[in-house]
Structures are given as C-alpha cells and as structure tokens.
Amino acid sequence: MICIFIVNSMKTNQNAFFFILAAVALVFLFLINLGLGSVSIPVDTILSGLFTGEWEKSSHREIILNYRFPKSLVAVMAGIALSLSGLQMQTFFRNPLAGPYVLGISSGGGFGVAILLLAGSFLGFSGIVISSWATAIAGILGAVSVLALVSLVAWRVRDSMTLLIVGIMFGAAVSAIISVLAFFSEAEALKLYTIWSMGSLGGLGWNQVGLLGLLLAIGAFPLLLATRSFNALLLGETYAESMGINPVRLRWLVIISTGILAGSITAFCGPIAFVGIAVPHLARLVWKSADHRILFPGSALLGAGLLLLCDTIGQLPGSAQTLPINAVTSLVGAPVVIALVLKRNFSKEF
Amino acid sequence: MDQVLTGKNLSLGYEKGQDRKVILSDLNFQLYSGQLTCLLGPNGVGKSTLVKAILGRIRPFEGEIKLLEKSPVDYPREKLSKKLSVVLSEPIIPAQMTVEQLVGLGRTPYLKWSGTLSELDRKYVNEALVATKMDFLRKERLGELSDGQRQKAMIARALAQDGKVIILDEPTSHLDLVNRHEIMFLLQEIAKSQDKAILVVTHDLDIAIETAHQLWLMNCGSPLIAGLPEDLILNAQINELLPKDRFFFDPKRGKVNLRSDDSGWQIQGSEDLVFWLEKALKKRKSSFWTDERIQVLDNPFRIQVGERIYHSIADFFEESPSSLR
Numbered sequence: 001m002i003c004i005f006i007v008n009s010m011k012t013n014q015n016a017f018f019f020i021l022a023a024v025a026l027v028f029l030f031l032i033n034l035g036l037g038s039v040s041i042p043v044d045t046i047l048s049g050l051f052t053g054e055w056e057k058s059s060h061r062e063i064i065l066n067y068r069f070p071k072s073l074v075a076v077m078a079g080i081a082l083s084l085s086g087l088q089m090q091t092f093f094r095n096p097l098a099g100p101y102v103l104g105i106s107s108g109g110g111f112g113v114a115i116l117l118l119a120g121s122f123l124g125f126s127g128i129v130i131s132s133w134a135t136a137i138a139g140i141l142g143a144v145s146v147l148a149l150v151s152l153v154a155w156r157v158r159d160s161m162t163l164l165i166v167g168i169m170f171g172a173a174v175s176a177i178i179s180v181l182a183f184f185s186e187a188e189a190l191k192l193y194t195i196w197s198m199g200s201l202g203g204l205g206w207n208q209v210g211l212l213g214l215l216l217a218i219g220a221f222p223l224l225l226a227t228r229s230f231n232a233l234l235l236g237e238t239y240a241e242s243m244g245i246n247p248v249r250l251r252w253l254v255i256i257s258t259g260i261l262a263g264s265i266t267a268f269c270g271p272i273a274f275v276g277i278a279v280p281h282l283a284r285l286v287w288k289s290a291d292h293r294i295l296f297p298g299s300a301l302l303g304a305g306l307l308l309l310c311d312t313i314g315q316l317p318g319s320a321q322t323l324p325i326n327a328v329t330s331l332v333g334a335p336v337v338i339a340l341v342l343k344r345n346f347s348k349e350f
Numbered sequence: 351m352d353q354v355l356t357g358k359n360l361s362l363g364y365e366k367g368q369d370r371k372v373i374l375s376d377l378n379f380q381l382y383s384g385q386l387t388c389l390l391g392p393n394g395v396g397k398s399t400l401v402k403a404i405l406g407r408i409r410p411f412e413g414e415i416k417l418l419e420k421s422p423v424d425y426p427r428e429k430l431s432k433k434l435s436v437v438l439s440e441p442i443i444p445a446q447m448t449v450e451q452l453v454g455l456g457r458t459p460y461l462k463w464s465g466t467l468s469e470l471d472r473k474y475v476n477e478a479l480v481a482t483k484m485d486f487l488r489k490e491r492l493g494e495l496s497d498g499q500r501q502k503a504m505i506a507r508a509l510a511q512d513g514k515v516i517i518l519d520e521p522t523s524h525l526d527l528v529n530r531h532e533i534m535f536l537l538q539e540i541a542k543s544q545d546k547a548i549l550v551v552t553h554d555l556d557i558a559i560e561t562a563h564q565l566w567l568m569n570c571g572s573p574l575i576a577g578l579p580e581d582l583i584l585n586a587q588i589n590e591l592l593p594k595d596r597f598f599f600d601p602k603r604g605k606v607n608l609r610s611d612d613s614g615w616q617i618q619g620s621e622d623l624v625f626w627l628e629k630a631l632k633k634r635k636s637s638f639w640t641d642e643r644i645q646v647l648d649n650p651f652r653i654q655v656g657e658r659i660y661h662s663i664a665d666f667f668e669e670s671p672s673s674l675r
Contacts, residue, residue, distance in 0.1 A: 094442070224463070224464075225463045226463070227463060227464050227465050228458060228461050228462070228463055228464065228465035231455060231458070231465050232455055232458045234442075234444040234447065234455075235442055235444070235452075235455065236438075236442040238436070238438060239436070239438070239442070241407075241427070242405065242431060242434070242435060242436040243431050243435075243455070243456070243458040243459055243511065244427050244428035244429075244430070244431030244432070244458060244459035245427075245458070246427055284446060288446055289446055289447075290444040290445075290446040290447045290451075291447075291451060291465075292465075293464060293465060293466070
C-alpha cells in the first residue's frame with residue numbers, strides 16, 4: 001500500500017530519484033549500524049548470517065540478533081514516528097517550530113517515569129527492580145494523562161493556536177513538577193532519571209520492538225488516510241473547511257496520532273529531541289514540495305536514516321561506550337540543519 | 351439568470367449562552383448566476399457575519415438563506431464545498447507549492463484519501479487556469495509570484511472547486527490599483543463565461559461601480575439595498591453608504607465628494623478647469639477669500655484674477671497677494 005502511495009506521488013523523475021537515493025542510503029546505514037559497535041562485524045558476515053541462518057561465530061549471532069538488530073529497528077521506527085508526528089504538527093499548527101512534543105507529550109512521559117524513578121523510594125519500590133517494561137508503562141501512562149488533559153481543553157477551544165499555547169503551558173507545568181520531584185529525590189534515583197531523559201535506543205527486547213512496531217503502524221495509518229486533508233490544511237483552517245475538510249475531526253486525528261507515535265517512542269526510548277522538528281524541514285528542502293503525498297514518506301525515510309546515522313556515531317566505533325542518543329542527534333543534527341538553513345532561504349520554504 | 355442564493359427576512363448574530371446578539375436583521379437578497387455582485391458597507395456593519403451565514407458557519411436566528419435547494423447549514427460539509435468556494439483577503443502561502451498544485455487543491459472535495467488527481471480533475475484544473483489566464487505560470491512556485499498573481503491563482507483554485515457560488519472576502523485589499531481593476535474585471539468575465547454567481551465583499555466603490563452587475567449596500571440600521579450600480583447612482587440610493595452630513599456621491603464624476611458649504615468663489619471657465627481649481631481651493635478653504643472675479647483659461651493654462659495672471663495653481667497660491675490668503 002505504501003509502495004503504491006509513493007509511486008502515485010512521483011510526478012517527476014527527480015522526486016523518484018531522491019526517494020530511491022534515500023531508500024538505498026537507509027539500507028546502507030542500517031547495515032553499517034549493524035556492523036559497527038564495540039565489536040566490528042563485517043557486513044558480508046551479517047548478510048550471510050541473516051539470510052542463511054548460519055553464523056561463523058555464535059557470539060556474532062548473539063550480538064546481531066538479540067542486541068544490534070532490535071536496536072537498529074528501534075532507531076528506524078523512532079525516526080519514522082518522530083518525523084511523522086513533527087510533520088503533522090507543523091502543518092496542523094502552521095508553525096515551522098512545532099514538533100512532536102508541543103502538546104506536552106514528552107513532559108507527560110517524563111512525568112510518568114519521574115514518578116516511577118524519583119518518587120519510587122517514597123512509594124516503596126527501589127530503582128533496582130525497575131525493568132524497561134515498567135519505565136515504558138510509566139511513560140505511556142504519563143504521556144496519555146497529559147494528552148488527555150490537553151484534549152479536554154481541545155474539546156472546548158476552536159482555535160488551533162490556543163491549543164498550541166495550552167499544550168506548551170501544560171508541558172511547562174508538568175516539567176516544573178518533575179523539577180520539584182528531582183529536588184527532593186536521592187542522587188541514585190536522580191541519575192537513573194537523568195539517563196532516561198537523555199534517550200536510548202538500545203536495551204529493548206523483541207517483544208518490546210514488536211509492540212513498538214504495532215503502535216507505529218496504528219499511529220501512522222490514520223495519517224495516510226488523511227493526506228488529502230493535510231494538503232488542504234496548507235492553506236489554513238478556513239480554506240480547508242471551505243473545501244469540505246472537517247477541522248475538528250482532523251484535530252482529533254492529529255492528537256491521537258502524535259499521542260501514539262511520539263508517546264510510545266518517548267515511553268520506550270526517552271524523549272529524543274530534535275529529529276521531529278528538523279526532519280520535516282529537511283524533507284521539504286530535499287523534495288522542494290509541500291505535498292504531503294511526498295512529505296510523509298520522505299520525512300519517514302529521512303528520519304529513519306538520520307537516527308540510524310546518529311546511533312552509529314554514538315556507538316563510538318571500536319569502543320564499548322555509547323553516547324546518549326539525545327546528545328548525538330543535537331550535535332549532528334544542529335550543524336546540518338544550520339548549514340542547510342543558511343544556504344537556502346529557509347523561512348520562505350515553509 | 352437563475353437565483354442561486356437567496357435570503358429572506360434574515361436575522362443574524364451571535365449567541366453566547368442565553369444571550370443573543372443580533373447584528374443584522376430583515377435582510378433580503380438574491381444572488382444570480384452569471385453575475386458579479388459586490389457587497390459594500392462600512393467596517394463593522396456585519397458583512398463578515400453575512401458571509402459566515404452564507405458559508406454555513408452560523409445558523410440564522412430568523413428567516414432563511416437558501417443555497418440552491420436548501421440552507422447552507424443543512425448541507426453536509428463536503429456537499430456544501432461542491433456548491434460554494436471562497437477566496438479570502440489574507441494570503442497564506444505555502445511557498446513551495448506550484449500554481450498548478452494550488453489549483454489542484456481546489457479539487458479536494460472530489461478526491462479520495464490520498465489526494466491524487468484523476469484525468470477529470472486535471473481537466474478542471476486546466477480550465478480554471480485558462481479562465482484566469484494563469485496557465486503560463488502553472489509550474490511557477492507561489493513564493494515567486496507577485497501578490498496579484500497569487501490572488502489570481504487563489505481565484506483559479508476556487509474556480510476548480512466547481513461550485514455554483516464563489517464568495518470573495520476583500521480579495522483585492524492588499525493589491526495595487528492596477529491589480530485591483532484587473533482582478534475585478536477578471537471576476538466579471540468569469541461570472542459571465544463560466545455562469546457562476548460571484549459575491550465580492552469590497553471597499554472599492556469606484557471599481558465596484560465599474561465592474562459589478564449588482565451592488566448590495568449595507569449600512570447600520572437600514573435594510574440591505576440591492577440594485578444595478580447605475581440605478582443606485584441615478585436614484586441617489588448609493589448615498590446610503592456614506593455619512594450623509596459629510597459626504598455625497600457625485601453622479602457626474604462617479605466619485606465620493608466631501609460636502610462643503612457654498613464656497614462663494616466666483617470662478618469662470620470651462621467645467622473641467624473650474625472643477626479642479628475648486629478642488630484645490632477647497633483644501634485651503636478657510637484661509638482663502640476674494641471678491642474679485644477669478645477666471646480659468648485654457649491653452650495655455652492660466653488663472654486670471656483681476657489684472658494678475660498665474661500659470662499654475664501652485665503659482666496662484668504662491669504669488670497671490672495676502673488679501674487672497
């Protein structure tokens with residue numbers, strides 16, 4: 001279905017060329033990401049191992065199948081999910097600075113995790129027994145509850161700009177509560193929380209990767225169905241309405257879709273900054289289009305690629321240490337975007 | 351000439367809880383297909399409220415609006431968008447979009463989820479581009495067009511939406527004089543050639559008189575006046591638009607003029623010359639007085655006051671003796 005979708009939207013060969021280029025780059029990045037790490041594994045070993053099921057060394061099999069492959073998949077999925085939420089937020093709020101977290105989702109997720117990690121000692125469970133499932137569930141609960149509050153407001157206001165401000169204010173308020181919790185918590189718990197907030201793509205088992213994939217599909221599907229509405233929304237809410245688009249329905253779609261996409265990524269990987277805001281702009285620059293038939297698949301491809309690249313760099317090839325993904329995305333992404341922005345008139349492109 | 355949109359004893363306003371704030375009452379109007387109708391009225395008289403009601407965004411308190419067979423509020427949103435399209439004054443421009451893509455957006459109500467245009471949709475887009483004379487710019491990006499061209503592209507988009515009625519809310523308010531004329535003449539042409547009913551909310555009385563087939567005049571506290579612009583001028587109803595104590599519409603010149611007391615100047619000469627000299631004098635009226643006879647003559651232009659001769663109005667003001675100031 002997505003294939004038909006992409007092919008349909010290829011008006012010019014140039015668009016097609018960039019799609020193929022991005023897809024090929026994505027595959028390469030994926031393989032490199034699998035190969036590099038504390039132990040370098042040659043790409044041909046990985047390929048033959050994956051396709052034949054026979055591995056020269058059982059340690060390679062273990063590393064690839066149970067550690068690196070799920071992590072690379074998570075990088076791809078997180079890149080897709082965050083870019084798609086960022087793009088729909090930017091179009092919906094007609095604001096180039098909007099991103100997946102403007103409705104307070106990351107603060108909400110952080111709030112859930114903070115309650116678990118920071119207030120845990122008060123409530124009687126210590127940091128040692130906390131599994132990645134527990135953090136994920138706490139993150140989801142936190143994100144969902146803040147989103148529910150924002151939705152309550154969304155119910156009452158007509159204006160999308162008011163919704164944007166309310167979302168940001170909720171985020172700020174929730175962050176303040178986290179600060180208060182952090183102030184009163186012990187050093188150990190605080191460190192756990194700080195590490196979570198730096199984001200991490202690894203450490204998830206296949207079960208969690210499967211769940212994440214399912215959530216990604218559920219969150220992205222409605223976007224596909226609403227491509228027409230997003231295109232109409234480029235002209236503003238009044239025009240969209242005059243062209244038969246129901247803005248209220250679209251608003252709920254946006255809230256639910258970003259809630260699922262950004263919420264699940266935040267819960268499993270922590271709040272990953274930057275990708276969601278930057279990638280849609282990169283897609284606009286690459287494809288020189290405002291059409292969501294191109295921008296949705298384009299942002300997904302670029303987002304997945306960018307996060308794989310950042311993760312590969314964060315591995316510090318040859319070393320056992322990994323940098324937190326949040327630091328890498330911003331370190332790598334910020335100069336790239338600044339360079340692009342200065343080269344072309346960015347604000348005019350939006 | 352079919353009546354496409356009618357209003358009967360319409361009363362409009364906004365509701366807040368139990369309170370009803372009536373803004374317009376007893377409105378009666380007919381919009382005809384094949385005609386360009388201009389809606390004129392001072393700021394705050396309720397033009398936007400009327401437009402909102404026509405777009406089905408507010409429900410009338412009393413009376414009814416009928417768009418073809420039923421009231422706009424009773425249409426499902428998607429059906430309504432196939433009957434009625436809009437152009438607004440504020441331009442929201444996705445700079446990356448080409449003219450063709452923008453016009454293609456007009457086909458939104460007819461498209462499936464992915465927004466891909468069919469052959470038929472492309473045909474409508476083409477026709478809209480040709481009708482607005484924008485087909486030579488079809489591949490151009492909106493960020494690279496002038497404001498006038500962009501507004502034309504928006505009109506093409508509204509046309510591609512293929513409704514019977516097109517409503518334009520001050521479409522020319524940020525355009526220069528030439529573009530204002532051009533857009534309004536274009537709308538007049540489209541109304542005739544495409545058999546659309548076009549309603550333009552505007553403040554340009556001059557251009558409206560020049561181009562509209564029908565005028566709707568709105569003023570606070572009086573019912574909506576509809577009629578041919580020329581009729582409204584000849585029967586002086588056009589003055590309803592103006593605060594009567596200070597302005598009047600001069601039917602001879604087709605212009606709004608400031609009312610002033612009889613000047614007492616004795617100016618002789620051909621009508622045109624006297625008109626412009628009086629205009630200049632009126633701007634300085636309190637400081638200017640003479641009992642002498644003033645004569646304006648043509649070929650070459652000169653002003654004669656008694657023995658003195660001036661070769662331009664500026665000279666006249668400059669050199670005339672203090673008794674004249």
